[in-house]
Amino acid sequence: MKTLTKKQLGFYGVAGMGPNILNLIVGAYLCDALLTVGFSQNIENWTYMNKALVVAAVWSIFVTIAKIIDGIADVPLGAWTDRLRTKWGKRRPAILIGLVPMVLSYLMMLVVPVKDESIINTIWYGLWLALFYTFYTLTMVTYYATFSEVTESSKDRVYLSNVKSTVDIIYFILGYAAIPGIIGLFNIRIIALLFLPFVLTMLIPLLMIKERSTLEADVKKYKEEHPNDTIAQIEEDPGMIDSIKYTFKNKDFLIWMGLYSVLQFGLQIYLTGFNVYYSGTMSFTGMYTMIAQVAAFAPVPFTLILFNHISKKKGFKFAYLYALGIFTIGMIFATFVRPSVFPDLNIRLIAAVIANVICSFGIGAFFSVTYTVPSQIAADEKKKTGRSHPAMYFAIQGLFGALVTSIAVGVVWVNIKANVPISDTFFLREAGGSGLLTLIVAIACLTAFVLAFWLPKSLNNIGKTDYELLEKKAEEKAEREFEE
Numbered sequence: 001m002k003t004l005t006k007k008q009l010g011f012y013g014v015a016g017m018g019p020n021i022l023n024l025i026v027g028a029y030l031c032d033a034l035l036t037v038g039f040s041q042n043i044e045n046w047t048y049m050n051k052a053l054v055v056a057a058v059w060s061i062f063v064t065i066a067k068i069i070d071g072i073a074d075v076p077l078g079a080w081t082d083r084l085r086t087k088w089g090k091r092r093p094a095i096l097i098g099l100v101p102m103v104l105s106y107l108m109m110l111v112v113p114v115k116d117e118s119i120i121n122t123i124w125y126g127l128w129l130a131l132f133y134t135f136y137t138l139t140m141v142t143y144y145a146t147f148s149e150v151t152e153s154s155k156d157r158v159y160l161s162n163v164k165s166t167v168d169i170i171y172f173i174l175g176y177a178a179i180p181g182i183i184g185l186f187n188i189r190i191i192a193l194l195f196l197p198f199v200l201t202m203l204i205p206l207l208m209i210k211e212r213s214t215l216e217a218d219v220k221k222y223k224e225e226h227p228n229d230t231i232a233q234i235e236e237d238p239g240m241i242d243s244i245k246y247t248f249k250n251k252d253f254l255i256w257m258g259l260y261s262v263l264q265f266g267l268q269i270y271l272t273g274f275n276v277y278y279s280g281t282m283s284f285t286g287m288y289t290m291i292a293q294v295a296a297f298a299p300v301p302f303t304l305i306l307f308n309h310i311s312k313k314k315g316f317k318f319a320y321l322y323a324l325g326i327f328t329i330g331m332i333f334a335t336f337v338r339p340s341v342f343p344d345l346n347i348r349l350i351a352a353v354i355a356n357v358i359c360s361f362g363i364g365a366f367f368s369v370t371y372t373v374p375s376q377i378a379a380d381e382k383k384k385t386g387r388s389h390p391a392m393y394f395a396i397q398g399l400f401g402a403l404v405t406s407i408a409v410g411v412v413w414v415n416i417k418a419n420v421p422i423s424d425t426f427f428l429r430e431a432g433g434s435g436l437l438t439l440i441v442a443i444a445c446l447t448a449f450v451l452a453f454w455l456p457k458s459l460n461n462i463g464k465t466d467y468e469l470l471e472k473k474a475e476e477k478a479e480r481e482f483e484e
């Protein structure tokens with residue numbers, strides 16, 4: 001695949017914004033909008049019809065199953081896109097095959113078959129939710145796999161990951177701040193339709209990716225005509241079983257997955273439940289929620305610059321510990337921001353803004369590294385062994401993320417929100433179980449902080465200023481050994 005210039009990479013990093021926004025709306029809004037439990041402000045707009053449309057206990061099971069299917073589908077879909085054989089290459093066809101059904105599933109999630117609480121509605125939304133996650137996965141795991149293919153150095157991969165992380169903040173502000181700000185004007189279903197055109201950003205890789213044919217005859221012909229292309233000569237696309245084996249044999253990746261899973265548990269509860277938390281526990285209107293969320297995400301492009309500076313000077317491990325540590329502090333502070341401590345609504349908003357600004361110093365790093373680490377590991381493996389299966393690393397990461405999310409959202413959050421009653425206990429004094437949100441996130445982040453001390457030295461080199469020189473020397477050595 002043809003590598004892109006730095007200017008082109010800046011544009012390429014925007015591509016995933018549209019599908020990401022749709023995924024955000026489905027996970028953070030539409031799944032909760034089928035029930036009224038937990039809301040206290042703007043209920044008629046936060047929910048489809050101001051009443052329950054699904055059976056809560058059964059819906060919890062469907063959400064869990066959909067997330068598990070999403071995770072399981074990552075692996076065969078990742079292997080499929082890594083080995084796809086067409087005259088147009090393997091990435092563009094895979095993106096297109098995932099994009100169209102994803103949009104259709106999203107639209108079907110907005111249809112209401114029965115106007116009252118019904119098992120029919122529960123099954124309907126459960127099936128379309130599973131299909132949406134499956135085709136969203138195919139689209140995005142293919143896109144992320146290209147991160148190691150359209151870049152030629154770790155410096156470019158860090159740059160592309162940072163661009164993607166900054167774009168993530170933009171869609172997070174749109175999704176988590178702008179939507180609460182306009183929720184008083186529109187119903188959540190109307191808002192979901194208004195955001196649908198953003199999906200057109202995924203046309204960018206379809207236009208920018210330049211691939212050779214992956215048909216076996218064409219690949220063989222290219223190798224015969226380009227004997228000096230050392231990477232092409234040794235490159236292989238392992239089958240799904242071999243690809244899985246290679247991925248799980250990579251110790252650096254397994255260590256990363258342990259840390260990633262713990263952190264995702266906390267983050268997914270926060271990202272999924274924030275609207276219920278702010279509306280219920282904090283008693284914020286849509287505008288107050290928007291202000292609080294802008295405080296969390298708006299500073300991220302600047303805090304990400306600081307994170308990258310620390311990475312260059314101290315290494316990835318130190319910088320990541322810094323991000324985890326400061327985010328944990330912000331979440332602990334947020335745990336004490338509630339009506340019983342700050343009865344005045346405006347003062348409570350100011351306290352929430354302060355907590356979120358503190359958290360913003362870690363948020364950008366959490367997004368960026370999920371793209372940088374797998375793509376770097378995949379690129380390193382390809383240079384050492386010739387094995388090219390970057391989608392599988394993102395697929396396995398997606399599998400771990402989906403399994404953790406299914407537990408965090410489908411089991412823990414849904415049941416805490418619905419079944420933990422209001423009590424005199426400090427953390428449950430307001431709005432029952434939703435008052436536990438910040439405490440759960442703080443504990444998960446603190447656990448991840450401890451685990452981060454076991455990050456391998458190989459990952460610590462990512463972002464260091466002298467890493468490119470070491471990488472270039474390694475490439476030259478590999479070329480000499482191949483020629484010999």
